[in-house]
Amino acid sequence: MPERLGIHVVLRDGYGRYLAGQRDMWTFTEDLSQAKVFDFIRDHISEQVEILRRDHGLELSIVSIDPVERYEVCDFCGHRTMPYSTYFDGKNYFCRDCLPAQASAMPANPS
Numbered sequence: 468m469p470e471r472l473g474i475h476v477v478l479r480d481g482y483g484r485y486l487a488g489q490r491d492m493w494t495f496t497e498d499l500s501q502a503k504v505f506d507f508i509r510d511h512i513s514e515q516v517e518i519l520r521r522d523h524g525l526e527l528s529i530v531s532i533d534p535v536e537r538y539e540v541c542d543f544c545g546h547r548t549m550p551y552s553t554y555f556d557g558k559n560y561f562c563r564d565c566l567p568a569q570a571s572a573m574p575a576n577p578s
């Protein structure tokens with residue numbers, strides 16, 4: 468069994484908003500990219516959530532997110548996309564939205 472290190476999670480409230488900011492200055496955001504990403508083990512997230520529930524009446528759900536390394540970053544807009552929806556023209560990565568017309572007209576590269 469591989470060790471489950473580095474499980475990245477965000478915390479979401481009952482309105483679907485994500486916890487953002489930093490300790491003692493928490494805010495909530497609807498933008499996942501602004502959410503504070505925690506390490507489930509190192510940040511003792513299950514204990515923290517329990518403390519927030521008990522002391523502050525905050526009901527937060529723990530949402531695991533995929534590790535950033537699994538994504539390719541578009542060289543144009545900077546969006547992260549899954550590798551299977553990323554195109555590489557030999558120099559740059561493009562997401563689906565930024566894919567230049569001439570690249571889509573080229574024959575598909577089987578690799």
Ligand SMILES: [Zn+2]
Nearest residue numbers: 541544562565
């Ligand atoms: Zn893009």
